[in-house]
Amino acid sequence: MSENGKRKVKVSVNGLTKKFGDLLVLDDISFTVAEGELLCIVGPTGCGKTTFLNLLSRLIPPTRGNIMIDGEEADPKKHNISFVFQEPSCMPWRTVKENIAYGMEVKKVPRDELESRLKKIMDLVGLSDSADLYPNQISSSMEQRVAIARAFAVNPDLLLMDEPYGQLDVKLRYYLEDELVRIWRELKSTVIFVTHNIEEAVYLAERILVLSNKPTTVKAEVPVGLPRPRDFRDPEFVEIRKRVTDLIKWW
């Protein structure tokens, strides 16, 4: 974590442990995320990624350990935590615009502030033309962009993404990954992006955390210092991808 020394710590996870009955799922996970960092988390299938995210978003309580945001215990009512789910999460009774505004409504963002943020984020994700359409009138990739716009719109302290592009085809994924990097750089949000796609992780992350099999711990930490835009065929890119792949393969 040496290169994070210069950056302010935004989120720190300390000794996070979760047991379901006697089954130990997460075992003493500790790490920090710097302010404005894009951190990817990869791990073998069934390593408890979903449990891990549910703990981070405070949907379920940990058995032991804590999650601190800006030195305070994380709390969805106090902090702005956003979650982009793998499955579509647009409410069918709200238009694109109303869906994006939902998080800000819960956060009680004042009306004119809400409108101006709405406009900015919709321009950023290119949804301005579709503002008044309903979710059943747009494609599934657009639905996912609405969810992402909604997540960024609350100016999140912590943005959690659970394989948001897992169900999209490769071409769209490349496009949306670039878009994500663009929005993230523009808004400087702190992002934890969970994926099982190693290439995606290397393409996006400033740093990759590799999780082990159950009971899950942080197995390794791989910084990705490549310049952007990144190239999948760049030998250095391939090298990092191999390293992460080996880490997941051998335990």
Add this chain to the structure above:
Amino acid sequence: MSDKPSSGNSKVLKILPYLSLLTVLAVWELIVDTGLVPNTLLATPAQVLKLFIYKLNHADPDGAVLIVHVLTSVGEALTGYILALLIGIPLGLLMGWFVVAEGLVRPIFEMIRPIPPVAWIPLAIFWFGIGLTGKAFIIWASGIVPCVINSFVGVRMTNPVYIRMARTYGASDWEIFRKICIPSALPMVFGGLQVALAASWTALVAAELIAADAGLGFLITMGRRLLMPDMIVLGMIMVGLTGVAIGIIIDRVEKRLVAGMRR
């Protein structure tokens, strides 16, 4: 290529319903006119039509003109029905989201639910007599069941992703109920309105057959007492037509209210 069941000449298709209706009426008229079925058991369409016109402005022999019977029935039905909606829908919605509401109400509801609403008629007569209140009570008892069940199921069927999403933004239980569960349940609730209407209307006619001094069910009963098959059939037809009319109105209201919710 169309996705309709089969192709055909559209003009012919438009005529077909009228053709079948006319055929039924003609056969009906013929079997009574030829004496195949005695006229004392079944009235002809012509007799029913004649009585219909007569009843438009004659109160005898049953005591009220036709429109009074219709309005009496509609008034009773709407009173009970609206009360059923006002109580049943909020109750079902709350039961779907708040475990306390479900725990308190469900046992009582499950105990009362299997009793057919018609079984309440004798008690209703004891309590309220044969006026509007008693029948409104019967309608209420039969209409509230689908209202509660559909609202409850509608809330329960809310996609859990929306609820998790709202929670991560820090929405309170009440906010989630109001902004996520209720809109998500609305299509089910409106489905329940139609079911409740059908149940109410059936129960109303049954109640009027037993205890009433006006209304369409009463008209049918009087037809039996006065040995007037044409009056029985007229009553039946009016029950059907009025039911259809109310159904269409509810459908209109529903379309207007959920205009934005295209699914």
